Structures are given as C-alpha cells and as structure tokens.
Amino acid sequence: MSLPQLQSVLLPAGAAAGAITSLSWVLIAGATLIFVGVMLLLAWALLRRSAGRPVRTRLWLLGAGVLFPLVVLTSLLVWSHTRTPGWLAQPPPGALIVGITAHMWWWEVRYSDPASGENITLANELHLPVGRPVWLGLSSPDVIHSFWVPALGGKMDMLPGRVRHLLVQADEAGIWRGQCAEYCGEQHARMALHVFAKPVSEFDTWLAAQARPAAAPASALTLRGREAFLAQRCNACHTVRGVAEESRLGPDLTHVGSRLYLGAGTLANQPGNLAHWVAHTQAVKPGARMPSSQDMDADTLNALAAYLEHLK
C-alpha cells in the first residue's frame, strides 16, 4: 500500500492554507528580486572602471538604506496584515468541533457523537468533512507540543494549562500528514498525525462507525486475542470501548485496525507490523511510554495482533 505523504507548505488542502501558500510565493519572489538586485549592485560596485569618485551619500544611505526598505516593508506590513486570518474567540456557526490533546508522543483526537453527544476518542488521525470549517481545541497534559498540518495552514502551540484554538478547513478530499512542531523530548521526531478529508456523507458514515464499540471477536484466534489483551494488562493504559475502559493513558484502540499507521506515524499498519510493534516497541520507537513485550509467546502475540487488526 503506497500512501501519499504530503506535508508541504506548498500544497495546501484548502483556501485558508492556500492564501498562506500564495503569500509565501510572493515573499519568495520579492526576496529573490531584492537579493539579486543588491548582489548586482555589489558586483557593479566592485567591477566598475571609474572607481575613486565621490559617491552621493544621501542617495545611498537615505535612499537605498532607509527609504527603499521603508516603502517595501510598510507595503508588506499593510498587505500581509490584510492577508492574516482574523482571530476568533468562538467557533463559527456550523463548525465541527474536535478536541486534540498532544501526549508524549502521540495525538488524542476527540469527536462528539452526533447521535448520543458522547465523546469518541481516537488517536493519531484527524478526519474532516470537506468544505466544513473545523474548530480545533488544542491542549497538552505534559510538555509543550505544536499542532501542525502544513496543508491545513499554520501551526499552533499546545501548552499545558491552556486550551488554544485553530480553525481549519479542507476544501478537497485527500490524505495529508502533519507532525509535532515543538520539540517535545526523545521521540519528537516520531509524532505524526494523518489528516483525512472526505466528502460529508462519507465522513458521517465514518464517524458513526467510530462511535460504535469494538467489534466482537469473530474467530477463535481473535477471541484468544481479546483474552490476551486483558491478560497481558494492555487495558492498564489502553481503552477498547465495550471491552475495557478503565484507562486512557495510551491511545484508544477501539478502532485501531482502521488506522493507517501505528505509533503516531512510525509504522504502516500492515499485517505483521502490529505484532512487531507490540513485541519491539522500544526498538521501533525508543523511549515510547509502552514497554516492549518481547517475552510474550508467539501464539499469544499473533492472537493479540489479529484481534487488534480486526478492530476496524
């Protein structure tokens, strides 16, 4: 399975991010132009024949040194200010509200079930309905992280003790990647978030599916896997709705099988990788808060992996 891994400022997913992209191009073009101009002037100063003549100090210092940047920068200030999205204290009407909590080193994403109003907790994936504004509430319980999905726009720091907001909108369907942008410790590098923008109907279907509790085991293997999940005390940190809900220290695994990646973008969620992740967590992502379970016997491990993979 080859996945698009787009994390570029230059490929926006919506109008708001697109405005920043076009602003970026204007800045890049303007800076290039000025840079080339100044370098040509410097080259001319060095190469010209008639050296040794007096210069017009006022033209150089006040004209080029003060007036020129003053005009350019003032225009840029005014123009960029009109291009800066306004700050909102409240979500706009009709916005979907999603809570995101950054942990060392994964993302907890919370939706509200439109049917029951209850929280649906997911991990490391943000799904958006195309064309609808999404109001993100961003916070952190441990250290400072920063939410950043370049395709959706700028980043916002996630600070302990505060809730920050960010309004995003995807105008086309697609998959994008984001990554924690504020250094947050050992595995800062492996803290990715995938964003899925999908048509509204598809999104609603998806949300309804996520709202459901975990799928019941459909085979002896997965049944054994569910027992292993409890016996190995995976539920000391992980919730699987309908099976064990006592702890939310680690990512919610109710629909872990439906996710594209494991370990916040560390491994693709392909057959075999789940077992590898469980057995060798510390080798794959050293420092992660989950211990490696190398001593688990192969049968148990396979059953556990099969069970989790089946939690679509």
Next chain:
Amino acid sequence: MSDLNEDRDGLPSSLPRPPGELERLQRAWKAPTGWRLFSAVNNSQIGVFYLATALLFFLLAGVLGLMMRAQLAVPDNTLLSAQTYNQVFTMHGTVMMFLFAVPVVEAIAVYLLPGMLGARDLPFPRLSAYAFWAYAIGGIAFFCTIFFGVSPDGGWFMYPPLTGKEHSPGLGADFWLLGIGFIEISAIAGAIELIIGILFTRAPGMTLDKMPIYAWAMLVTAFMIVFAFPAIIAGTLLLELERAFDWPFFIAARGGDPVLWQHLFWFFGHPEVYIIFLPAAGMVSMMVPVMARTPLVGHRTIVAALVAVGFISFALWAHHMFTAGLGRYAMLFVTTASFAVAIPSAVQVFSWIATFWKGRVQMSAPTLFLLGFHFIFVLGGLTGVMVAVLPFNWQVHDTYFIVAHLHYVLIGGMVFPVFAGLYYWAPVLNGHRLSERLARWVFGLMFGGFNLTFFPMHISGLLGMPRRVYTYAGDLGWNFLNLLSSAGSLILALGVLLFCIDAARFVFKKKIEHGNPWHAPTLEWLPQADYGMRSIPQIDSREPLWDRPTLAAEVVAGRHWLPGTHSGGRETLVTSWRDAVPQHLLVVPGDSWWPLIAAAGTAGFFLLLTVSQVVVAFACGITAIVAIVVWLWQTDTPPHALTAEVADGVFLPVGARGTASHSWWAMIILLCVDATVFASLVFAHVHVSMAADVCPPAGASLPDVFWPLASGALLLAGSAAMFGAQAMLVRGRRAPVWALVLLALLCVLAAFGMDGWGHHLAGLRPTANAWSATVAAMLAWQGFHVAVLLIMGLYVCARAWSGKLRVDARASLDNTALLWHYVTVQGLAGMGIIYLMPLF
C-alpha cells in the same frame, strides 16, 4: 591645551626622551613567561587565550553539527540514537551560542580594543582574567558532559515543562542551568569592562565622533549584554529553583506558566542575536574602508544605525513566540518591530556597498570573506523579513526554513566577518599574514560548503521538515535535500580544517614587527609591544594613520602622551567620556594568580553543586570568595603621588575618587545588571499574579503590614548609616566609619530578618503555588544581596581597621555604599510590589 602649543611642532612630549624611560615601561608591562603565563592579566595575553578558547569551542560545536548532518544524511538512520542526537543538537546550539559566539566577539574586543583606542590595557585587567578563566574552565567542564552522555537534551532554548524535574530528571538540565548561568556572569563582567574601557580610556582627542565604528559597535553590544543577559540569569535561576526545590514557577497545575520562561528566555535570546551580529558589523565597517582604500561612507549614519539596532532588538523577543497564541495586537507590534530592525541593517549594507563603489577594491583574503558575508547576510536578512510576516511564520516556525535562516544570519553575519577579521588582524598578533593562496581555497570551500549545506534547508523546511528531529521517514520528499546538506557540511568543514592548518603554521612563526600591511587608518596598526604603544597618540581625525603619516614614527619616538611609566607600574590615561580630554592617570593592577584561583573556585562551586558534591562545592565557593577578597585587598591603594607629568608640562592627578573614578561607574553598570535581574523576577511575580484567579491565591496570604514597614524603615536606616560613614571618612575620622558600617550591617540584617519573619508568620510555602514561589524568589534574591553586603561590609571594616581606608583610597567604601543603597531600593520595591499586585 594651550600649554602644548608652546612646543614647536605641537606634540605633547619633546625629545630627547630621558634615558631608561623605555626600559622602565618595558619592565612594568613585561609579560610573564613559562607556566607563569597563566597568571597574566594584560589584554594582549588574555585576549589571545580568550580567542583561542572561543575558536576551540567553534571547532567542537562544529563537530557536533557534523554528527547531526551524518545522522540526517539518509532517512531512518540509526547512526545516533534519539537520546544521543537530542543531546548533540542541544549542545551544538548551546555551545555555539554561549561558548563560541558571544565569547568570540568579546575576546576579539578584549584583544583589539585597547590598541584601537590608544589604551595600554583594559581598565580592570584582573576582571578580564577572571571572566576568561571562569568561561574557559566552566565551558570545558560543561562540554565534557557529552562524553559521559549526561549532556542536557532539552534544546538550547530549554523550554519547561520538558526541562522541569518531571520530564528531565537527569543532571543534564542542571548542567545547562548552572553551567550556562554562570558563564553569563563572565560575559557580563566582560561587558562592564568594555563599556568602561571604551568610555574612559580613549586616546586624548578621540572624541566619540572620531571613535572607530568597531568601538561604537562594541559599546552598543556591551550595553545590550548588560540589559539582556540578566533576563536569562533570572530565568535559569527560577528554573533551577523549580528543579531543586519544587518551586512551581513554570508548572501550570500550581499556577505557574511555561510561557513565562519563553518571555524571559527570548527577552535575552533575541537581543543575543544582535549581540553577536553588531560586533561583526563593526568589524566589517572597519575592514571595508581599508580594503576599498577610502573612508567609510556615512560614518555617523552607521553609528546611528548601530544604536537603533540596539534599541529595537529589545522589542522583538516575542517573534519567537508567534505560534504560542499570544494576543493579536501584541503580535502586530512585534512584526512591525521585526520589520523596523531591517532598516538599520539595510543602512549598513548600502553604506558598505557605497564604500566599495567609491573606492578601489583590493581583492585579498579579508575582501573575499567580506563579499561572502554580504551574499549570505543579505539573503539571511531577507528571509528574516519573510519570517516576520505572521501567516508565513505560522507555517515555517520550527521548520528547517528557520534553521536555514538562522545559519544564514549567524554564520553569514558573524562567522564570515570573524574569519575576515582573523585574516585582517592576524598581523597584529605576530607580524605575519595568513596565507593568501590558501585563503582562496579556505574561502571557496567555506562559502560553497555553507551554501550547499544551508540553502537546501529552506526548501526542506517548506516541504514540511520540522526542526530538532533525529530522523525522518523516507517518503516525504526530503531525502535528496538532506543528502545535499550533509555533503555541503563536509565541504564547509574541510574549509575550516584548511584554515586551522594554516593557522597552526602561522602561530609558530617568529614574532616580527607588523607594520601596516593593509595600509589601515586606525591605531591598532601602530607599532605595539607588551605595553601597547610607546606613547599614546593625540588624535584629531577618524583616520589618524591616513591623515598623519608621521604618527607611527612620533609614537615610537615617545613624542605623544605618557611615553613612560610614572609610578614604575602599569598605567594608562583616563579621558573624559565624550571629548576624550585627559582626566587622570590610572594605575592598573598587574599580573596575579588570584583571578585564576577565584575563577577555578567559582567554576568548581557551580559544577560540583550540580553533581551534589555539596561539601567540595562549598569549599570551592569559599576559595573563590577568599581569592576575590585577597585580589581586592591589593587594589584601592592611595596614589603614589598626587600628580604625574604625562606630557611636557601637563600634570594630571593620579587616580580619582567618587564619581570621577572608573570603578564607581563600573559599579553603576553592575547595579543596572542587578536591577534588571530583579526586574525579571518582578516580571515573573506580576505574570503569575495576573494569571491567578485571586491574588494572593488560595492558601497564601500577605504578611501583616507591620513587618514590611519595619523592614523598610531599617533598610533606610542602614543606608543613612552608610551615608554617615562616607561623610565621616571625608572628615578624616576613622573610628566612626567602621562603627557606622557595622551599624548599617545590623540594620540590613535585621531588615531582612523581619521581612522574612513576616512571610514565615503568614505561612509562605514556596512549593504550594507559583505566586508564593515568586515571592520566595524575590526574597531569596534579596537574601543573596544581604549576604554579599555582609561580606563587603566586613571587608570595608577590615580596610578601616588596617588603615587602608583613607580619604584618598576610598573606592571600597564608595562602591559598597552604592550597592547598599541599591539593596535598600530593591528591598522596598520588592515589598511594595507584593502589596501592590492584589490591588489590580
């Protein structure tokens, strides 16, 4: 100076010079040899040690940079573990900023400025030596933590809560906080030294308007250090208190705020960038005219630009916090200020280009590096304007775009000018030039390697690569760009290596007289020896060596000021700060081991405290205090004569008292540092008070108002007693002087005791909430001052008892009194602010 004109050619001193004058001068300034070289305090020796140490850290931190590039050369690399990489990038940034960039600009200034200004030495040579040794010993010990895997790994910006005890339980963060905090003190000592040197020891006639641009740049820089570094000292103090004693300044759950650290850090951190850039810009302004063989275009405008940068740079700190979600109008202000700071930089760039335009450019090694500087710095400046645009910043903040930008401004803005400076000023060191032939290779490799390393980072940043990642996935489109950067870093390193080989060849050459190889106009190119120049020239233009071709010969012949030594010791001239009119003769202290011992003790105290060797640490601390007291005891002596003849018929007083003394002004600047640290602590208190729902927060309370009132009254009484002591000394009555100092001491001790007791009765628990913690921090800061007053008060009493405190040797008392009054004001302000905040 009408008396000078009686001389036929108007020179201050006439011929023939008395026999033995030069020999006496040589003897007074002779540099120690062999292992005693480490006791040297003269700027010619300390400057060289300082520069060599700073360049060593440049190489060491450069190697760390290469390790990072090796790790990032390919995706999913396992060369370095995450833990190692995080230590390496933290150390790379920390060492480059704190142990290379600031020290190297101070080192160059310590080495060059006295010569450039026409002084024989800096005014506080032992302080220079102390600052250098503290930095060298502390810095090397700090660097060695990387070999034991206990280096800090929280980034050079050390943001809590990541660097708090909970998330960084190891020693690394403590090494950073104590090690760097104390190296800052050394930078501040250097800054005070430079300010006093620049303002008070210039050659006669070198008015501020005729002072070289480099001295202006260093003056502005040194003032910026005085007001910027205290913020980080306060910040490190608070974070270390939080780590050691669980005082929750930055812990949100107990009313602290992680953003508080960001304010304190960047209030220092942004001026820091200009603290690094301005000296380099000053060097560029010295070299460009020489290489173009014409005076700088717009001298005064450049001075104004330097001063403007100094001011504006203090309004920019929050542009490192654009994504922290601060208020919109605050951000608009910061953007405007960030744009504004580009204008003085543009003024300088166009002045340099205009100077090239006007002159005939000599294409030698310094010119190459200067041109490289222009290319890189202009590009870095332009990306700087880009990142000041809010929406663009929200995207590229904390990406490789910023890594590219900061290396363009720092390497372009500082390292290339420093290399130009090394090529340019090398002859001052031992008379030889570095190889011009190799220089072309060095420049080509460094310039090409630099651009190949850092230009692609702009693109990888825009393609979404965040900073401070130890690895990255292979399918994000960053692979080729990273490989290019890594290849470029090797080429850059090769250039630096080639430079080192040439430099090694250079330092072993036999010292010869340097002459004036570039045909430069400024005084450091006069013939110099251990004593500086034979006589201190009378200056009447900005380009004295161009305008007066006979100056070198006159100076060597001893025709100018102070052609010998009057006291037989080391002396220099003190001139008025604006017009450089000779004021008095300053006898400066000679070589001594005490600064080195004091520095080793101080470094030992901080480093051993980090590893909890409390007993040895305190032994080191006491050694440091004893060494400083012994070193001070030898100073502040009565003048050897009332006046001294420093030129034909010109008699100047020897030494000065009160506000005429250079040490009085140094004390004033030190108190500015002190007050800025205190202001930072007050800022912390105000910040957490405003954030609290009620002030004081639940569980905390204000002391009964009796205690601060009584304490304040006692503080005032103590200050009054110190005024009394000063008045008594002037009247020549020795006995009451020490009695009054003791009385003042009792007052201040009692005042502090009552203040503290009031808080004790009110149930102050610093661990309970951030409000209480900031109150306790201000109290602790005041307590530290009271302890210093205790030592200084007893010291002054000892001076009085031993008869060393005299009306003509009273700097000890005057300076102690200054600190005393400051502590009074600080105590009153601290108590006042605690009572004031609940009213808001």
